[in-house]
Amino acid sequence: MLEDEHGHRPTGPNRREVLRSAAVAGAGVAVGALSVTPVFGGGSGLAGSNGRPEPDAASPQFTLAIMPDTQFLYWGSQNSINPAPLEESFRYVIGSDDNIVFLAHLGDLTQDGGATSFEAVGRTFDLLDAHGVGYSVLAGNHDVTGDDTRGSTPYLRVMGPRRFRRSKTFAGADAGGYNTAHIFRAGGREWLLLALDWRMSDQGVAWADRFLTDHPRLPAILTTHDLVDSPYDDNVYPYESGDPENNAVLSRYGRQVWDQLIAGHDQIFLTINGHHWPPARTRRRNAAGNDVHLHLTNYQNRYFGGAAMLRLYHFDLARDVIDVETLAPYFLAQEPARRSPLAAQHLRLTTPVDRFSVPIDFARRFHGFDPVPVRPARPADQLVVPGTLAYWRFDNGGVTGGPVQLGQTVRDLSGRGNDLTVVAVAGAAADALTWSSDHHPDQPAHACLRFAGGRDPLRGAYLTTGDEAPLNAETFDRGYTIEAFLKIPLDWDEDDNAWMPLLTRRGRSGDAGKSGPNADPRDPLAGLNISSNGREPQFNFYPRNQSGPTTNWGHGLVEDTWWHVAVVNDGRRTVMYVEGSPVLDNPSTRSVGIASLGLPWLFGGHEYAGVVDNVFHGWIGDVRIVNRALPPDQFMPAK
Structure with a gap:
């Protein structure tokens, strides 16, 4: 059983989060998949509303889209539900020419974890389903309480494995449904993305361990809600946060995930989590002696609750690099003359913790678990x-x-x-x-x-x-x-x-x-x-x-x-x-x-x-x- 940063069994949010109402946390009814007719605008790039993105799976350049905590957009208990930013980010993914092959949400989809909030969340995610976009979600501490043995919740009923039954990228889930695996094809090969609950039980860890063991040749990206934290305060401008390439630390829970899962699986080369802020990143050597890049991205404390900002990981296998950028499609889609001053400031974030490059010699990094065959001499x-x-x-x-x-x-x-x-x-x-x-x-x-x-x-x-x-x-x-x-x-x-x-x-x-x-x-x-x-x-x-x-x-x-x-x-x-x-x-x-x-x-x-x-x-x-x-x-x- 994994503990929180105070050494206790997880029962709720950590010190940085607003406590939610116990009454709301316990409420909820089953919610089925809801159909919507998406309306496009803001330069989505699609020919029509029924257009489906067709990522180029063979191209050595492709993009993984990451979306951190969007909780303040869905707070049903306060009658505060604003899906427009999330919808606009989804339109951006659907219509982008960045060869976006997959989108991963990092948890805290809602502020209160209630049925009303998740009904609205589900309707918004229907937009991705309608266009065949591969994506993953996971539960954060504002979506659920306890660990992944918690049983039925509004999150599970709306965003659980049942939602992915027709997805081409869905590869499996644990018995409780809170930990899922997704396999997408990009750069001429398959990649594994694990979407893990914010607090895994021993059973959850065992499931993830088995899934990695059963897919030993797939490079893996691990997403979860809480893994690394930023040791500098919110009011410190990122340029002043020391080395922007090494300014994150494992949380108490993160150290357990590292020790029990990440360190022993050389496949995992990148982890991405939300929950904490400001953004930060670091590298750690795993048991095989290889670097694992650990990234924290979260903008819920920024203007408009982060406005469903996207962190785009642009993989370039030809250049052996991942170029990372952060942008807000909701603000970008607005007419410049109508943008508020704060919206204009948050179109694209360009500090060293928001826009950077990660050099990775992919062939060398993956050699230990999936070596590139040496081409034999030819007569x-x-x-x-x-x-x-x-x-x-x-x-x-x-x-x-x-x-x-x-x-x-x-x-x-x-x-x-x-x-x-x-x-x-x-x-x-x-x-x-x-x-x-x-x-x-x-x-x-x-x-x-x-x-x-x-x-x-x-x-x-x-x-x-x-x-x-x-x-x-x-x-x-x-x-x-x-x-x-x-x-x-x-x-x-x-x-x-x-x-x-x-x-x-x-x-x-x-x-x-x-x-x-x-x-x-x-x-x-x-x-x-x-x-x-x-x-x-x-x-x-x-x-x-x-x-x-x-x-x-x-x-x-x-x-x-x-x-x-x-x-x-x-x-x-x-x-x-x-x-x-x-x-x-x-x-x-x-x-x-x-x-x-x-x-x-x-x-x-x-x-x-x-x-x-x-x-x-x-x-x-x-x-x-x-x-x-x-x-x-x-x-x-x-x-």
Whole structure:
């Protein structure tokens, strides 16, 4: 049996709440589901009142909507029921373009827990039911008394499990009906949300424990009414509350929930509760050593009882972050000229406790209970697509960390004979070029070469095609795709490693008759390089159809991260892609083929004025050259 913060069995509200009437608390009659005809307005974004939101379950960007204590809107014993703010928040959820996949209420739906209040609450929630919105509710201390063995109450009769019998997201409830589980699909996977009573009994804890155990691979969000509290007072402006990322503490009851349920279930990565105020948050390490983010959000002490404010958790799995914002749809829907001064102040809350970001490496955080399968290496013949002119990979070399020997041959797995041979700069160290098992997660071969090169002074080792390699004479008049995996080290230095090369076509442009605008007669005929200050991928080349060069530029590449870069020409125009995404600086200039003097290609080396002047510093994985334009879904990572 869980206790309250004073160590007693819970029988009512805590010290921060207004005591309710015992007579009202005991009243109530059964209330069935009531039908309503929703009326939309205020820019809901729906085409009509019968429109149903259709969240994109595959998108890596989605939103979880949280609604804390709305009790002051429903106080039937005082003849004070004002559903308009809650209705407007529901309209916002229904019509939002934020890809809202689920809404969770944090309890204290009413001020008095009475039948009249819950009848009104039920009518308002019918709006969500009518539009198929997935949501959860839970009981707060103003909705019920005692723990989750309390039996029938107006809350249970109106907002209990019976309400969710047609919901696609409802996954189950405990025997008493006060603890429920909900599973929604978002970001291409399923997520579990537990909506737990404000005071769980031992049976309630056991039920939640079993549900988590029975769904071991689902990342879980735990919602309840009381878990963490804010240690600073209401009159302290949030900027003055210390560290806004660590300004919450477990309540007495919250410590029991942590010890008995949260700490031992690594699935639970986020908890959200109301009850206390002002808003606050903190992190705690669970038994597995992973962070659990614990958030308190509650605005009942703000103007208009909080006006059914929404806390929006914008998940972005692509950026590994949750961006959090707080807004009041009821005030936003009002005409600006008609808003009261206090309404205008509460449209959006932007203090550090109301608007913030939570960085989470989701794959790493979930690895312990739902590891992302490591993509296996793929055989070379799967990558030798029609038109492949060269394919180099490094999984048949020496041991990781071992040197690649001078003169060693790396075979061209396309079968075209464009083998590479290792060449060292004079005086190169033994470890100037080494084998490595490091690789891009979507790289076909789980291996690469580690280059310890530089230009000031020139040092390192690189590779080159032979003098008679067919690739040397290829002009690519019908198009091409050049792909490479690379990683830039943390010790990359602008002075020493600027313009470091992945791939270079030898031959001075002046000797090929190139003398147009921006032409440098000493330039090589083509080069895929990493630029100077911004570590941007650059492809500078001399097409056969023009006298000057064409240059494609990517954005700055973060160090110590694997990247896939592709340059694609369809016989008319050249486009660079980074991680399968077209970059901004892709000139519209018509560019046909690549000029050639029949000279070798350098792999990891660059020449200027016919002399090697720079060697790559970092890791290079698989490289493939195809004599036609490939779409991104046929690039090496997608194969």
